[in-house]
Amino acid sequence: MSFLYCLNPEKHKLRKWREDNHRNSEQIVDVGEELINEHASKLGDDIWIIYEQVMIAALDCSRDDLAWTCLQELKRQFPGSQRVKRLAGMRLEALEKYEDANKQYDSILQDDPTNTAARKRKISILKAQGKSAEAIRELNEYLEQFVGDQEAWHELSELYINEHDYGKAAFCLEELMMTNPHNHLYCEQYAEVKYTQGGLENLELSRKYFAQALKLNNRNMRALFGLYMSASHIAASPKVNATVKKANVKYATWATNQINRAYQLAGRGTKENKCSVKAVEEMLESITMS
């Protein structure tokens, strides 16, 4: 196995990008196109998944020529495949032929009504056409059936955030946190949504979830900054009593010191870094003064 990797570091790169779900389409096209053109014979069975990956990246880069080539190879190898049909649909989407793309997905769903990929592509079309309300409605319907689809819950939370419907976005993130209690990113995003909603209760919730995100990953800078922001806003609020104020000043101070430390660790004495450190010091002064 390692022998093959030595021969094909590019293949290894493509695999990593696939696994991490990176959308670095230009790089994928660069690496993938060369692999396909020069080394197709050495790729074995991996070539099919590479064709798929390169095709999608090619669509992202408006390289219809390359996308078409990949699609033809896949059609030839897997005639009648729903997965390849979906790729054909995506190509139509890229060409903005939404009606034709929808027909393609509808035909997949006729044969297989549980095909989640086709349903999600139809929702993506609504999104691409700017029909946010419809996309949200369809995605909600989808999630009633496929309640465990995390990607869908996350997409829905983003759609709600873009519509400034923070309450519903929070609900989606709550679903994600329930099924992924160790995921620091969901905690942190939930905290950001609560913070944006505003009001003392939401600020306190946001502080708790920023803290939780930090517990899960103490290097999450957004959570650290978020903890500082929420705690200092609570401390500055006229609605809190002295005990709560004192506690939040403590949290904010702790956060600021951690932020300072993080910058010292990262810093190479760059000018920008010095400014950030200075800003953080000012943040510390402003809390202790209030």
Add this chain to the structure above:
Amino acid sequence: MSIKLTTQAYCKMLLHAAKYPHCAVNGLLVAEKQKEKKKDSHSTPILCVDCIPLFHGTLALAPMLEVALTLIDTWCKENKYVIAGYYQANERTKDFRPNQFAEKVGARIAENFSEAAMIMVDSTRFTMGCYEPILTIYDHHENKWKCRDCNADCFEDWCEAQKITSALLEGRSYESLIDFDNHLDDLRNDWTNPEINKSVLHLC
């Protein structure tokens, strides 16, 4: 009343949009702080000398935006700059009008700088050759945002801006552009983008 852009400011805005073509992106524009308030100060245009790319993806969340504004404010004070504008490119190419979020941020900036501008990037006209300016500039008048035509006059030197931006796009400089999101992912990432600034100067 009107703002003008330097090559560096325009360049970095477009590189930011080019780095994340599938996302909404936003950022700030900074201008040099005026020393005295001249009586006829409204006739001299404000020159936006630099651009700080902020976020990509989901823009409409408050906490990190506040953090960015705080840190960048301090940086501005150190460099005698003032935050003079806000730019945004929407997720959908065909959607180049400012949304509620852009207006909110723009208004917030206008509180500290009355001649602040809001800039929307029109991705439908975004080409590698940069043959025409692809911005729409909005000025804040009586609590409303009024659209202004963007042509070569909105630039310190449009020919230079066009040439250099196109060259950097061809050279894929956007791959190394750092926005505030990248900085939060890894504090060593420098959102002032000194390398790109050097490249711009090099090509001048």
